[in-house]
Amino acid sequence: xxxxxxxxxxxxxxxxxxxxxxxxxxxxxxxxxxxxxxxxxxxxxxxxxxxxxxxxxxxxxxxxxxxxxxxxxxxxxxxxxxxxxxxxxxxxxxxxxxxxxxxxxxxxxxxxxxxxxxxxxxxxxxxxxxxxxxxxxxxxxxxxxxxxxxxxxxxxxxxxxxxxxxxxxxxxxxxxxxxxxxxxxxxxxxxxxxxxxxxxxxxxxxxxxxxxxxxxxxxxxxxxxxxxxxxxxxxxxxxxxxxxxxxxxxxxxxxxxxxxxxxxxxxxxxxxxxxxxxxxxxxxxxxxxxxxxxxxxxxxxxxxxxxxxxxxxxxxxxxxxxxxxxxxxxxxxxxxxxxxxxxxxxxxxxxxxxxxxxxxxxxxxxxxxxxxxxxxxxxxxxxxxxxxxxxxxxxxxxxxxxxxxxxxxxxxxxxxxxxxxxxxxxxxxxxxxxxxxxxxxxxxxxxxxxxxxxxxxxxxxxxxxxxxxx
Numbered sequence: 001x002x003x004x005x006x007x008x009x010x011x012x013x014x015x016x017x018x019x020x021x022x023x024x025x026x027x028x029x030x031x032x033x034x035x036x037x038x039x040x041x042x043x044x045x046x047x048x049x050x051x052x053x054x055x056x057x058x059x060x061x062x063x064x065x066x067x068x069x070x071x072x073x074x075x076x077x078x079x080x081x082x083x084x085x086x087x088x089x090x091x092x093x094x095x096x097x098x099x100x101x102x103x104x105x106x107x108x109x110x111x112x113x114x115x116x117x118x119x120x121x122x123x124x125x126x127x128x129x130x131x132x133x134x135x136x137x138x139x140x141x142x143x144x145x146x147x148x149x150x151x152x153x154x155x156x157x158x159x160x161x162x163x164x165x166x167x168x169x170x171x172x173x174x175x176x177x178x179x180x181x182x183x184x185x186x187x188x189x190x191x192x193x194x195x196x197x198x199x200x201x202x203x204x205x206x207x208x209x210x211x212x213x214x215x216x217x218x219x220x221x222x223x224x225x226x227x228x229x230x231x232x233x234x235x236x237x238x239x240x241x242x243x244x245x246x247x248x249x250x251x252x253x254x255x256x257x258x259x260x261x262x263x264x265x266x267x268x269x270x271x272x273x274x275x276x277x278x279x280x281x282x283x284x285x286x287x288x289x290x291x292x293x294x295x296x297x298x299x300x301x302x303x304x305x306x307x308x309x310x311x312x313x314x315x316x317x318x319x320x321x322x323x324x325x326x327x328x329x330x331x332x333x334x335x336x337x338x339x340x341x342x343x344x345x346x347x348x349x350x351x352x353x354x355x356x357x358x359x360x361x362x363x364x365x366x367x368x369x370x371x372x373x374x375x376x377x378x379x380x381x382x383x384x385x386x387x388x389x390x391x392x393x394x395x396x397x398x399x400x401x402x403x404x405x406x407x408x409x410x411x412x413x414x415x416x417x418x419x420x421x422x423x424x425x426x427x428x429x430x431x432x433x434x435x436x437x438x439x440x441x442x443x444x445x446x447x448x449x450x451x452x453x454x455x456x457x458x459x460x461x462x463x464x465x466x467x468x469x470x
Contacts, residue, residue: 034130049228064098088130152232153177167213181227185209297431319348344433345426374415390424
């Protein structure tokens with residue numbers, strides 16, 4: 001009888017367990033709906049214009065995504081932009097393949113939406129939740145509202161007589177519409193940003209710009225952008241003066257390379273040894289030269305948006321010009337051509353260890369051994385205008401130091417890629433080397449800059465010494 005009673009208890013226990021399991025399964029299946037997906041909508045521009053990209057990110061890590069739709073909404077109009085369906089986990093499954101995260105990219109604007117109207121519009125994202133047997137929860141809806149701008153901002157040139165020279169600089173004053181969020185001058189592949197005109201009205205702007213030494217005026221345009229892809233541009237240069245630059249040949253000797261290469265490599269740890277003196281020299285003349293140019297471009301981005309100077313720029317007094325701006329150099333070694341580079345500055349020589357004056361007021365932004373320039377100093381004069389002093393034997397200033405016109409920065413020398421004691425002087429605008437001769441000329445500054453900006457630029461004209469052209 002004892003054995004019989006035990007056999008009767010086991011089925012009841014199993015039945016109870018099975019019953020509880022079925023209840024749990026039924027409860028999970030009936031009520032385990034997916035959680036609310038997370039939605040992130042990121043417009044590429046602050047407004048809808050010509051073609052505004054929008055990135056949508058959707059995340060649901062538990063049961064996974066089920067269905068996502070993206071719609072364009074304006075007034076009573078709803079237009080589908082994208083739709084995706086996914087297979088989430090069954091409510092009874094807790095792991096397995098499912099889509100936990102996805103990204104959807106769409107574009108909205110007058111190029112993609114027919115009959116788009118100015119005003120406001122929205123990008124709406126609807127993300128469904130994985131359902132259970134008995135529950136079909138409401139989807140998650142999120143939207144971003146953006147202004148619709150269909151016309152570019154107004155743009156009016158307010159200055160006159162814009163005469164530009166190849167390799168030189170100029171200034172332009174202008175007025176933009178209220179929808180403008182970015183303005184300036186596009187010159188070739190370079191961008192010269194506009195700034196508020198000091199003392200001018202709310203929409204009055206000005207820009208200092210340059211035409212690169214290897215470019216012309218055909219691609220120089222004043223530009224105003226509303227941040228939504230609507231861009232106004234104006235051709236505004238009245239006269240352009242092409243300039244033929246000099247050519248020069250450089251004989252690279254083993255003695256010269258033995259002098260400069262080890263020194264430069266010792267200060268340029270990022271440059272790998274190429275195994276020979278000539279290969280190392282070529283890496284310096286090409287790769288390090290380019291790296292230095294990129295660093296100067298980065299320095300320009302930090303230039304102070306104010307005029308730090310008010311007088312003409314000073315050249316190195318009583319100096320003889322050894323090399324000119326934008327000389328087209330061809331390098332030879334052992335009778336064979338090995339390289340071609342452009343010399344983007346003036347080489348000025350006086351006597352050994354001549355004191356080097358600051359060309360104008362400003363702030364020192366670089367004072368160190370600087371690649372091909374050796375010991376060098378860079379001064380920020382404001383609004384992207386800078387001057388560089390290279391090949392120094394010694395440096396007398398430090399980064400962050402305020403300097404005045406004619407303050408001593410150091411002494412001439414032959415560090416870096418220098419064959420003898422001299423100063424390499426470069427003027428830069430937004431990182432682009434430009435012809436210093438203009439900035440040494442008081443009359444040019446008065447005519448091309450001061451008269452256009454008026455009271456915005458407190459310029460003090462005077463006759464300045466010039467470098468000898470012997």
